[in-house]
Amino acid sequence: MRQDPDGPHLRSGQVARRAGVNPQTLRYYERRGLIAEPARSPGGHRAYPPETVTLLTVIKAAQRLGFTLDEVAELIDTGRRGHPTPDLRARAQAKIAEVDARIADLTTIRTALTQVVTAGCDSLTNCTCPDCPLPYAGLATGRTPAEDRPS
Amino acid sequence: MRQDPDGPHLRSGQVARRAGVNPQTLRYYERRGLIAEPARSPGGHRAYPPETVTLLTVIKAAQRLGFTLDEVAELIDTGRRGHPTPDLRARAQAKIAEVDARIADLTTIRTALTQVVTAGCDSLTNCTCPDCPLPYAGLATGRTPAEDRPS
DNA sequence: GGTAAGCCTGTACTCCGGTACCGGATGCAA
DNA sequence: TTGCATCCGGTACCGGAGTACAGGCTTACC
Known part of the structure; x- marks a missing residue:
């Protein structure tokens, strides 16, 4: 050096x-x-x-x-x-937590995609398969459908 | 409708x-x-x-x-x-492959991060830990160090 | 009719990690 | 000294998915 x-x-x-x-x-x-x-x-x-x-x-x-x-x-x-x-070790540990969270997200997505495939969905908007999982491809939507009151 | x-x-x-x-x-x-x-x-x-x-x-x-x-x-x-x-099923299958690849990447990163933590690295540039894994945090660098000839 | 909320178009900006282009100056070797 | 590669600063652009703002018009309600 x-x-x-x-x-x-x-x-x-x-x-x-x-x-x-x-x-x-x-x-x-x-x-x-x-x-x-x-x-x-x-x-x-x-x-x-x-x-x-x-x-x-x-x-x-x-x-x-x-x-x-x-x-x-x-x-x-x-x-x-x-x-x-905070030093490198601490930051690496925090990063591991981030990576784990991301992997968990992707795993959930993977599961939902697999369901779409096995159920035989044929259209996003007009799926004709029985027990279509598409409406439930929710993955935590967080939607509370009550926000429509006329102010 | x-x-x-x-x-x-x-x-x-x-x-x-x-x-x-x-x-x-x-x-x-x-x-x-x-x-x-x-x-x-x-x-x-x-x-x-x-x-x-x-x-x-x-x-x-x-x-x-x-x-x-x-x-x-x-x-x-x-x-x-x-x-x-290509229809929804095919696209979902392709997407599963993408997701799998991304998960594999993240898993590799996770492994490397864990090595950094367990080895006790304390600096990116001047790590004093024994058997420091940082120089090998390579994850397929693809570098061929021979591109330095003066033209 | 007045007033406020909502909507219109167009443009610019955000984050992230760079990459590309421009006109002009410099470095170096023959 | 000439010629060419390289480098300079500044600015603009890429993709992906929106969000924000400005200035003006419409709609709805009282």
Whole structure:
């Protein structure tokens, strides 16, 4: 982890190629606060330290774990200075809960779809199959049908 | 299913309230081709047949099953005239496959997150835990690190 | 007839993660 | 020094499903 200000800096295209991202994405991440503003050449071209490539692969790994870019930015900040926000373990646990909830939703949807298939539904609006499950493809509608009073 | 053109038409706000959607959503669905352009009052206000409320609940049910609005529009069309496109059963089966794939993705993510938690990772960038799984939170990166040749 | 609620059209904005395009400047090698 | 690849900043756009707002007109009720 060298910090030599005269080290072997990379240009944006090299960083992008090595990290496997679009060059535009570097500027985007910079705007989003995920990567620091790099040094500049006299002409204004960005000069990145080589660690930036590693940082980008870390960002991509975190994204694959389901974290949003805002969350990744916070996780990076948290790791850099003390721990002003909940740490990685806590956030990973919270994310697991999110993932579980999403899986539960999808499982419910899957069940309903299976019922549609096995019942032999043939139309959304005019299904002729017996015991058509479509009207009950509710999945917690939350509808209370009493909101029609003329004010 | 009355089609009486002088029937008890509803105004957009009434339809929206009965179906539990935002009034703007009606015009949006009309633009998207999900609901037909309704009759108009002499002053230009939309006058919906009561079946529109049912149609909206059908649309919402189909959305809860994971269909996009484009897919819902097609399903409604398919049901109205013959079957020029694959029918509901086939589409439901395809959707089940999509859902299964998504669940598999989430399960992989869940496993990786669990590894992060059990290994006790404490930082994305400087994890000090033994056998840190973060660098391998790969989930099929597909990276071939050989794209750096100076052209 | 007055007044308020509701509706009209058109346009712009939201979230999320980027991507694309533009005209002009820079870097680098031959 | 020339030529070409690359980079710059700024802005606009993608998809998906809506939501919000502005400015004006209609409808309904008293």
